[in-house]
Amino acid sequence: MTDAVTVTDLVVERGHRRVLHDLSCTVPAGRVTGLLGPSGSGKTTLMRALVGVQRVRSGTVTVLGEPAGSPGLRHRVGYVTQAPSVYPDLTVRENARHFAALYGRGTRAADDALAAVGLADAAGQLVRDLSGGQQGRASLACALVGEPELLVLDEPTVGLDPLLRVELWERFHALAAAGTTLVVSSHVMDEAGRCDRLLLLREGRLLADSTPAQLRAESGTDDLEESFLRLVRAQQEVAA
Numbered sequence: 269m270t271d272a273v274t275v276t277d278l279v280v281e282r283g284h285r286r287v288l289h290d291l292s293c294t295v296p297a298g299r300v301t302g303l304l305g306p307s308g309s310g311k312t313t314l315m316r317a318l319v320g321v322q323r324v325r326s327g328t329v330t331v332l333g334e335p336a337g338s339p340g341l342r343h344r345v346g347y348v349t350q351a352p353s354v355y356p357d358l359t360v361r362e363n364a365r366h367f368a369a370l371y372g373r374g375t376r377a378a379d380d381a382l383a384a385v386g387l388a389d390a391a392g393q394l395v396r397d398l399s400g401g402q403q404g405r406a407s408l409a410c411a412l413v414g415e416p417e418l419l420v421l422d423e424p425t426v427g428l429d430p431l432l433r434v435e436l437w438e439r440f441h442a443l444a445a446a447g448t449t450l451v452v453s454s455h456v457m458d459e460a461g462r463c464d465r466l467l468l469l470r471e472g473r474l475l476a477d478s479t480p481a482q483l484r485a486e487s488g489t490d491d492l493e494e495s496f497l498r499l500v501r502a503q504q505e506v507a508a
């Protein structure tokens with residue numbers, strides 16, 4: 269299996285504080301990798317480094333064979349932030365078509381992306397009239413329309429009802445099966461079980477680079493939340 273992303277000894281400081289400490293990890297191509305960890309553990313910062321918008325102190329981030337942020341990656345990497353990045357005064361369809369045009373794609377690609385996130389029925393509505401969860405999905409559709417090889421999604425399921433959550437995770441796996449690499453952050457451990465691979469972060473350090481099955485086996489519990497806590501405790505004991 270090839271790696272879509274390689275992070276080596278990454279150090280990031282924000283506001284004079286070190287928020288990523290010598291972090292090294294890889295992201296396998298064509299899989300859904302979950303970036304899990306408590307609030308403030310550095311998930312967004314790592315994602316920003318992957319897409320090349322984060323100033324880094326030292327270390328390297330290689331994405332699809334190029335340094336993160338290289339101009340050649342612009343259309344190959346999609347990033348959906350926590351805040352919806354769509355035009356509120358345009359309809360959902362107009363937004364999708366606008367982004368399709370930017371990526372050199374047609375209206376069909378825009379319609380397909382809307383269908384993929386379950387927004388086909390809301391295509392004619394102004395984005396500002398949508399719920400928060402729908403706006404998030406509209407942002408996701410606008411990223412999907414470019415068919416990026418690497419899709420980086422910051423907490424895409426926040427504010428979604430359980431049914432939509434499940435549907436979105438199914439969508440992520442369908443994209444991965446078609447060859448897309450996904451990095452999906454969450455601070456909800458029950459979503460960890462849906463990932464092919466897991467990167468667990470805590471206080472800017474990598475606590476585990478594993479799979480749900482491996483994590484369960486190693487920690488001796490089926491509950492991934494409990495696995496995470498046991499890992500934290502084990503590390504604290506080593507440090508003490």
Ligand SMILES: Nc1ncnc2c1ncn2[C@@H]1O[C@H](COP(=O)(O)OP(=O)(O)OP(=O)(O)O)[C@@H](O)[C@H]1O
Pocket residue numbers: 282283287305306307308309310311312313314455
């Ligand atoms: N613009 C900023 N200036 C200074 N410090 C920042 C800035 N943004 C984030 N930080 C700090 O960097 C650390 C990592 O934040 P980050 O947003 O990467 O965490 P996160 O795991 O994504 O959290 P959340 O789940 O709450 O989104 C935190 O301690 C945070 O306070």
